[in-house]
Amino acid sequence: MKNNNIKTFVAVGIGAALFFVLGRFVAIPSPVPNTNISLQYAVLGLMAAMYGPVAGGLIGFIGHALIDLSWGGIPWWSWVIASAFTGVVVGLFAKKLNVQEGDFNKAKFAMFAVANLIAHAAAWIVVAPVLDILIYAEPVKKVFAQGAFAAVSNIITAVVVGGLLILAYTKTIAKKGSLDKE
């Protein structure tokens, strides 16, 4: 049990580093001009599903805050908090998904997709814009337009890339009870 605890905090560190590297340096163009796919949310989804809500939230928070700091500004707290929120919500499904067990069927895949859908929709259409209005007094229409765009693109990334990742990953784990007696 103790080891799991340490592992969670190490996973947060490495997860945040992954989040940072993917969010900061990796630019895969999306169909909309001048925007990129945020691959970091696929990894956030996977790590949160593996290590639970606390790890998910911290990975989102630390990773996003570091990205903002590295661009040379004060972290844009409303969006940092929204990233953390995404990690927490996906992490809440961790027990049910039980990724470490290795048998990842269609029902679990659907659950993973729904978890990401809920998390991103709530984070970018509710949490981020509302905080933008409260903290930065920005125009309502602008923040909701931004939020809706972020939600759609992040949901596509998280569900498609995150889903494929989790499928491929669980195939590499030996399933429980996969040994037969001869």
Next chain:
Amino acid sequence: MAANTVLNYMPRKSVVHELTGTTKLAFFLLFTFASMITYNIWVLLGLMVVSFGAFKLSHIKLREVRFMLVFMLVFLALNDFFIFLFDPNQGTKLYGTRTVLCHLFWRYDLTAEQLFYILNISLKYFVALPVAILFISATNPSEFAASLNSIGISYKAGYSVAIALRYIPDIQRDYHAISQAQQARGVELGRSEPFFKRLKNSVSILLPLILTSLNRIDTISNAMELRGFGKSDKRTWYTRRPFARNDFIVLALGAMLLLISIVVTVIFGRFYNPFV
């Protein structure tokens, strides 16, 4: 690669560098919240004087941080543009009056209120920028975990941040190697591939990256457990330094700025309105 422009610690002999990491972190947070709460232009100007003064004291030259500055200006210009595009009347909503300077086209009028609002938003960036740059470039990364712990965050979470900072270059190098190896095998991520193909291809880079990272997590957490990490509730830090006189002065200044910002907001409201 771009690695050396990220979170770049620039050691110097200066008053700012000699402050403890704890002081810098606490001041950074206090200052951030002070500038976040208020929209009063006078308070913002006062904060700007403080942050530019701190930058001057740090002996960090402007051209060393040019990259961050340029990026911030571009981001600021874009943000201002989008605010105007989506709601040219946000200023009117906030300040309650409407002074049209000139009509542009369709629903877009240039109003004094909107300009003032955008000026305030831009000021907020300029207030925050020097302090943020200082925080990144004058804090020794190995002192950072100790600072987080001493402002009351659990040392395990502090260690997570330290691990993240430590392994960013490694993971970056891994990513680079993996993506080149996959590209040599014909995995393409550029515009020439259709969108969903691109997403699928990214998985073939991400999966090895994640598997190596998970191995790393195992190795590191085993090594930490072997050394008894997490056994006690508290720990000491090699890099932690005792507070000096200047640390107390800076902390007091930070607390005072936040207090001023709160008091002004409570008494006079969040916005300073020159139009009434």
